[in-house]
Amino acid sequence: MLKFDEELFLKLVEDEGLSFRGQVESIVDDISNKGYSNIFLIGAGGTIAMMYPYEYILKSNSSINVYSEIAAEFMVMNHKHFSKDSVCIFASVSGTTKETVEAAQFCKDRGATTIGLVAEPNTPLTQIVDHCVCTGSEKHSFDTFFILLYMFVFRFMYNNNEFPQYEQFTEEVSLLPRGILNAVKAFDQKAEAFAIKHKDTDYHMLVGSGNLWGNAYSYAMCILEEMQWIHAKSIHAAEFFHGTLEIVEEDTSVVLLKGEDETRPLVERVERFAEKITKNLTIIDTKEFELDGISDEFRKHFAVSINWAVLSRISVYLERERNHSLDLRRYYRQMEY
Incomplete structure (x- = not known):
């Protein structure tokens, strides 16, 4: 990898x-x-x-x-x-x-x-x-x-x-690191395909809820905006239908982070809407990854780690495809503000 x-x-x-x-x-x-x-x-x-x-x-x-x-x-x-x-x-x-x-x-x-x-x-x-x-x-x-x-x-x-x-x-x-590693391996080709497809995409919507809301917020701001200079917006799935839905078009990149906690139906509602409108819908669902030895009861908590690890694979391929280092900054820690 x-x-x-x-x-x-x-x-x-x-x-x-x-x-x-x-x-x-x-x-x-x-x-x-x-x-x-x-x-x-x-x-x-x-x-x-x-x-x-x-x-x-x-x-x-x-x-x-x-x-x-x-x-x-x-x-x-x-x-x-x-x-x-x-x-x-x-x-x-x-x-x-x-x-x-x-x-x-x-x-x-x-x-x-x-x-x-x-x-x-x-x-x-x-x-x-x-x-x-x-x-x-x-x-x-x-x-x-x-x-x-x-x-x-x-x-x-x-x-x-x-x-x-x-x-x-x-x-x-204690089993989670191996679970993360297996998820990363399983997702790697999809991560590369996303980066190839979206190397010139200039705007992404990141949608999450529950314990994956923080990942949506962080990936949009810290990775896409700060590290790749790509316009992005993080939207809470519970708030998506209070404004954001009006700017979804046929070519809008919508990335849904689906976890396994009680708020999953909120993301599924966005999914049902987005699949009718855009041709650029990406769903990253932690349920798709096998976590050997980890019980169904605790998977919802560990979705935080799994989701962040697989998102990180997208980052390294975006860096390659866009020839834009993840370490490059124009302003952050480069000047006083």
Whole structure:
């Protein structure tokens, strides 16, 4: 597969990523024993998008109060549910994301408990937070961060007497890297075909819902817009029929991200509409991928990881077909703004 080192993926995500389970459990158990009022999931750009699935999971499976907040807005909004008893979780691959670092310091200064997920060691975010899980590599960092967030969120739920299946769940988390790898292999030709077909397409609609809404938001903004300079819009399936449907035409590229949670019918409704209008409908459905050893009960949660991994295969082929490096930027971190 183009630009995919299977051995490195398994080393970073399976061997090293899963090894953080003990550290995560220790952090969560310590916080749970001391007590806390709520959880804030805070990020910027791709990392706030990464948090949205876990907010959805908590809201739909737990009584724990949870808020996902964009770092820059959070610091100026005077959030009335934030206090010294809040638990604040941040993620930054580089550990230097300006807004995220500032938000972590903001929370720390006000006495809240802070947790950071970071790839690069000895960076500003690692030095601010109370608890840091540092993966040590930017490669496959999102895949690893997703797995760490499963561990954090479901451990908090378990300690809140809401998730007795925790041991089974964590055993299945350990199978997820192999499931991701198999999904990537199964999807690779489709990813290449999409990139070849759409190398000159200048606008895409990304539609998602539930725990895949964050992926739709992130892929449109961080990959298509930031990394490929392609006009894109992320649309929540529940909102698609309140405006966006009017600009769908015969040649509009509509990409539907179908997961397996309770909101799947919302995406299916968009699908029924779009297939009548456009000839450029792409459906990426996590149900199509086999996940050996993973129960039907938990597939809906793991759809986040599977969907992101297969979308990432589209990215590398778009890079090749469009001769546009995923690392190329005109403005981001190139100038002051």
